Amino acid sequence: MSEITITIDGKEVKTQEGELILNAARANDIFIPAICYLTRCSPTLACRICLVEADGKQVYACNAKSKDGMQITTSTETIEAEKRAIMEVYDVNHPLQCGVCDQSGECELQNYTLEIGVDSQSYAIKDVDRSIQNWGLLNYDPSLCIMCERCTTVCKDMIGDGALSTRARGSDAIDASFKESMPKDAYSMWNKLNKSLIQPNDGEKLDCTDCGECSAVCPVGAIVSADFQYTSNAWELTKVPATCSHCSAGCQIQYEVKHGSIDAPEDKIYRVQNEWNYVSLCGAGRYGYNFENKVDAKDEAAFAKAVEAFEKADTIRFDSQITNEEALILQKLKETKGYKLINEEARKFANFMKEYAAVSGNAIYKTPLKAVNDANFVISVGSAIKTDNPNARFAINNAMIMNKGAAMYFHPVADPVVDTMGKNIMSINHAPMLEEASMYLILDLFAKKDALPSEVAEYIASFHSTKTITVTETIKEKVVEIVKEMKVNEETGEEEEIEVEKSKMVPKKVEKEVEVDDNRLLEIVNAPKKFEESMEKLLKKKDTFAMIVGPDFYSHPNAKNLARLVALVEKYTDFSVTMIPEKGNSLGVAMICDLDELAGSYSVGYNVAADFVLSAAGKGDLDMPAMNQQEGTLTSIQLRVNPTNAALPYAGYELNDIANALGLEAALTVDYTEQLGAIDGFRAEKFDDLPNHFSNSGEEVRGYELEATTATTGDESVAPFDEAAAMSDAMVYLANPTLQFNDFTNMSHQLSEEVGLYVSSDYAKANELSEGDKVSVTSTKGSLELNVKIDSKIGGNIPFVPSFDSNLNSEALFNDYRFSSATIKKV
Amino acid sequence: METAYFIETIIKIVVILLVFSALAGFGTYFERKILAFMQRRLGPMNVGPFGVLQIAADGIKLFTKEDIVPTNAVGPIFKIAPVITAATAFMAAAAIPFLPQFTIFGYTVHPIVADVNIGILYILGVMAVGFYGPLLGSLASSNKFALLSAARAAAVFISYEVITGLALLGPLMMVGSFSLIDFNNYQAGGMGDWIIWSQPVAFVLFWIAAFAETGRTPFHLVANDHEIIDGFGTEYSGMRWGLFFIGEYANMFFISFVIVLLFLGGFGDGSVFGALMFLLKMSFFFFFFLWTRAAWPDIRPDQLMWLCWKVLMPLAVLNVVVTGFVMMF
């Protein structure tokens, strides 16, 4: 792509060759109306209101690509007539219910109707029954739907569930006279609109991962949150820009805040909104917002006890749901008071990156997740992708659709959500403990063999052998036949029989012996049949490669070897490497804190169990502010330091108060933001200087990007893997169901659920379990009693033990690794 | 005789105190009603029938209100001042014959507390002392409006004292006695004997001066609400303020009695008819106080002084001289 210049309405605009006219205009603050187009998704051409004239021809700005020197006019007489007619059509039979509609005030139909100045109606058609439907977390009001298909588009192109489709509207045909009298684009748009409505795939209830993105993109009030509906007008809500802290994607969100009610006037969060053109949320971020820790006043006695506990303690335990600033406070406390900092998850991640750095030379992985959106071949390893980082899944799906890409998903647990992402993704469900094998396979498939360290190349080669197989081939054979024909003899004029030779092609099956390369790695990782063939298809025309590495690797018994293999992949293949930090701010914590392996005798815990507990969930000895009551920064998978803001007030003590009591000095927690600059990769920026928004061109103007840091490299040796270590007996997997990440998501009223043992329906059937059955799960380490929950979003036969509820000490079943052999018995 | 006289006097004092205190109350009621009617209003209507019990309500209010003595006020003087006003008003009543003498159960009652032979002098003197009430109260209040009121009170009362005195000289020369009984008896012969006919100038002068003495509109400048709030009463509250009020209304009644006794034949021959006429005439003068309040504006202090010294005083002197000449020849 190269930079070109086009002219829009007389203004010279620089853009990239092939950029959509609409996006070029938007990036340069030129307004072109557009309803159905979603940035990052494919154009649907449903609304046709983005009509412009390019080099004298009418084109759709959301679909037409710019060429050098293009002359574009956004308004001509015919275009204006079309726009006016289109808006009139949208207003046909649209209920006049802006007065109660949730979208009122931010409704695109309202806006464009006013912008285009529709003050009378020329068209009419008989309305059909369009009753309201409840889809679970969402309500759909078809009478408000303008069939822009943004919901179906985002669900397919971005999220990957493809859970919405169109259905017949059952309407009369449009009065024939309109065909003549109407502008033509408006007529065809109406024709299409008049045929369909939206429905969940099965017609009744939505069966999806409940991201709610369809409600976000809906330009009108047709798809709305059932919980929010009719509780507030958009304009009454104060938007607080923040960062979602549930997972490492660090999505930009806005908390929308207003006083609770007349009886309970305290502020509360009504909903979470996002800049849907540029960021897509998962359901946890969208619905998991009211986890605030309500504290009325400073509890001085508890605070005194906390300070006392800190004086007495030699260890601080914490998890990674904290801000960078808090992590820095803890690190500083370690430096001044000599505490041991215990956070196993972050420590393993840090160690993994350290080992990776020793081979790759990058102190942390160097490619942000957005590289995946731009790639056309993506591999995910070691991650239950839809729950480890929903945005990583969106990115893979988006890459497959928008870049005509393909993907491979290596994970022991089959995932129906991944499978619905289309046939361009190949799932490889290898046995747990064979992650190294998958890495060797990737090296085998993609590495430049001659560049690879020779031992590695040899090791890989040792899996190859040639074998002779019999293939049945269909070949076409030429068969010559003698046919008798009657022909009129020209000379005689009589008919006579003559013999003619005729040849024709006939298919024929032949068996043939061929020598093929046999790759035993494929068998080891349980690759699907006809692997080579499918690979060939997947790899056709692919040139940008990205790999996502997940948390299964960090806690793997052979994590070090895996880290080195990951580094080798990055070094000797075209793949870029992105790692998924397991928790909200694992990356920040891993970079900022110097974590210890062994704990001391008396510990203070921050959001985790210990002798004295500080808790943002209100479960400990001293209350702490929850993430929606705090200012600070979070480090995301995008290698970005994102600011987040307090949406709700907090009256109690925070970590900074304790730090001050222990001898550190800072008026506010965010005073530490600037001090982060002392850490490699971070910058010395004041919190108040950090922006948090998207620009018109979709550029992410949020916080700052981490700077690349290098590490000293050592040797590139990797160890072979132990095929025999593969786990094959009954086991459980430590992972969460969709929408759940931690206590905070579970505290939110729309998401709150009872924990259980999440099993696929196949597993339930095979083991004669049904929803709600009580089972005991026993591993070598311990045992737990759980209720069975059948989850349609997991597959295979490995049940999930969730970790989102800290009351359930799920780690008790696991040695470090996220898989553990376990027996499950009904009780 | 001595004890009977003693008891009779005590009874008379008590009756006068009670009757005139009550009358002062009714006076306010009449004033409100009459002013209201003259201004096309209804006046008090809601407490009791036609609002009569408004007086009781006011009384209760005045008695129960907090008695405030301002911080910088001179306490003792501030407290005693209203008492001076009320007390002197009632003391003046001692020399006024309110009715002709009558006989009850064979006992002759003189409806006068003390028929002193210098009655008029006594009344004028005691009423003049009454001016110490507003004066001292104002000065003790430590309030700028009260201070203005004090200055005005001093000027007005002293000036009009002169007019009252000089105006009365004429009639006194004719009657030759200071006793109001004697005045009454002098005119007892009927309408024709009324001093008003022989002393019209004195009558008018005395009447005008009466407005100044009682501080009523148009000479209300001592406590002119629209300029100086309530003047001497500004800082007063509750019953202390109420005492000023009672004093003012009692004075209005007494001066009305005095005018009638001096110039309009008093109770004449002492018959019941005479007594009724006496009350009627008195009532007219009381009514007139209210009437002028509805009809006339207040005049300025300088105009009041001008009127006093440059118009009324020369006229009064002239009247004395003319009377003297007439009597000589």
Next chain:
Amino acid sequence: MMSLEQFENRNVSENGYYKVDIESYPETGWEKAKQVFSRTIRGELFVGLWVVMREMLKFDIHTVQYPKEKLPVGPRYRAVHEMQRLWESGTERCIGCGLCEKICISDCIRMDTRIDENSRKEVSEYTINLGRCIFCGYCAEVCPELAIVHGGRYENTSEQRAHFTDYEDMLTPFDMAVKGQVPEYPGFGAVTPHEDERVKSTPLAY
């Protein structure tokens, strides 16, 4: 109509102002005495006395015995709000659009809404702080449903400065609405009589 220029011209003589005819003040004693006598003899004082006496005798009293008697208020008077119902059906007119809450210049309207069993928006709580309301009428003006209107109840003394009135207190009683006892609201915010002429009709396909 006065133009702005006229206002800005401070030259008194050109503006049609005229001076009050004031007699010259008497200078000498004699003149003053003359003035006194002339004024006295002209009998103005007695005219005054006569006028008030005449009024007393006529006894033409103008007092309105509030609160027993009340003067009627004009239909467009803007006193305490009323919440209307639809005729016959008795349905509450307020749809909970929140425009009144938004426009209220003194921020004294607050409302809670929710979704009801029939999936309709329902107003669950609605208060106006009459202690802060300035009776500007914006809320009645903006209401798209003619639901909130100004009534004639101007008595709203209260022991507290923040004096709230609830939705129920303002709401027209159900039976009155059903029986059609509420007159069509003619007052502030009501549609103007010629409204029909201004509305463009929409084609219908039935």
